[in-house]
C-alpha cells in the first residue's frame with residue numbers, strides 16, 4: 001500500500017474511493033493560472049520558469065481538489081530541445097519554423113542523452129513541486145508519444161489532415177521510423193530523468209493516434225510507446241506507467257492492446273463498458289468523461305453516476321476522455337471532482 005490513493009489505484013489495490021484528476025487540469029480555465037501566465041510572459045517563458053511552473057502545477061490540487069498533480073510543461077519542449085525552434089502563435093497554437101522534411105533535417109537534431117539533459121528546467125520544476133505537494137497526493141510526469149510529437153515535427157504545426165506525415169508513412173517509411181527512433185530514445189531518458197527528479201507516475205499522450213489507419217498503428221506508434229513503457233517498468237517497477245492513445249476504439253474492441261504498463265487511458269470515444277470487458281482484467285482503466293459535459297452539471301452527473309456504477313469494483317481512475325477546455329466554469333470542474341469521490345466512496 002502507498003500513502004497515495006492514486007498510486008494504489010494504478011496498481012489495482014483497493015482504495016476508499018476512486019481517485020480523480022483531469023488531463024490539462026493546469027490551464028486557462030483557472031483565473032489563478034491566467035494571472036501567473038501573464039506575469040511569466042509567453043507560454044514557453046512559463047514552461048522555462050521552474051518557480052512559476054511549480055506554482056501552476058499545484059493550483060488544481062489546491063483549487064479543484066484532484067488526487068494527483070500533473071507536471072506543468074508541454075509535450076513540445078522535447079523537439080524544441082532537440083533543436084527545433086518552437087513558437088506558440090496566439091490563435092494558431094504551436095509552430096515549428098523548420099519542420100523535418102528530409103534525412104538532413106533529422107540529422108541536424110540533437111538526440112539521446114544530450115537532448116534529455118537540456119530539459120533542466122523541467123527537472124527543477126519537479127523538485128520544487130515534490131517539496132510542496134502533500135504526501136497523500138501523487139505527482140504525474142508526462143511526455144508525448146513519438147508519433148504525436150512527430151506529427152508536429154513534420155507538419156510544423158497542428159493539422160487536421162496529417163498530409164505530410166502520412167505521405168512520409170507511405171512514400172518514405174524509413175525516414176519516418178528514423179524520426180520515431182530518435183524521438184523514442186530521447187523520451188525514454190526524459191521520463192527516466194523525470195522519475196529520478198521525483199514524479200510518482202508517468203503518462204504518455206498519443207493525442208493523434210486516430211490519424212493512423214488501424215493496420216499501421218502498431219508499426220508507427222504503439223510499438224514505440226510500449227518500448228518506452230518496457231524500459232521504464234524494468235528499471236522502475238514501482239512507478240505506474242499510463243498510456244493514453246486517443247481515438248483507437250477499434251483496437252479496444254478487438255482486445256488487441258498489448259504491453260507492459262499499468263493503466264490504459266480510455267478516450268471519450270470509446271465506451272468504458274467495452275474497455276472494461278476487453279481490457280479491464282489486464283489494465284486499470286482511466287477516464288473517460290467527454291470533456292464538454294463539464295459545461296453542464298446535469299450532463300456531468302449523468303456520466304459520473306454511470307461510470308461509478310459500472311466501475312464500482314475498482315480498477316478505475318476518474319478522468320476526462322481528453323483535455324479540459326479553457327472556458328469551462330471552475331465551479332463545474334470542482335463539482336466533477338467532488339462527485340467522483342462521493343459516488344465512488346466504498
Ligand SMILES: Cc1c2[nH]c(c1CCC(=O)O)Cc1[nH]c(c(CCC(=O)O)c1C)Cc1[nH]c(c(CCC(=O)O)c1C)Cc1[nH]c(c(C)c1CCC(=O)O)C2
Nearest residue numbers: 023024025026027043070071072073074075093205207323
Ligand atoms: C497535443 C498536446 C500539446 N500539449 C499537450 C498535448 C497532449 C495532450 C492533449 O492532447 O491535450 C500536453 C500538455 N500541455 C500542457 C500540459 C500541462 C499539464 C496539464 O495540465 O495537463 C500538458 C500535459 C499545457 C499547455 N499547453 C498549451 C497550453 C495553453 C498555452 C497558454 O497558456 O496560452 C497549456 C496550458 C499549448 C498547446 N500545447 C499543444 C497545443 C496543441 C497547444 C495549443 C492549443 C491550446 O492552447 O490548448 C500541444
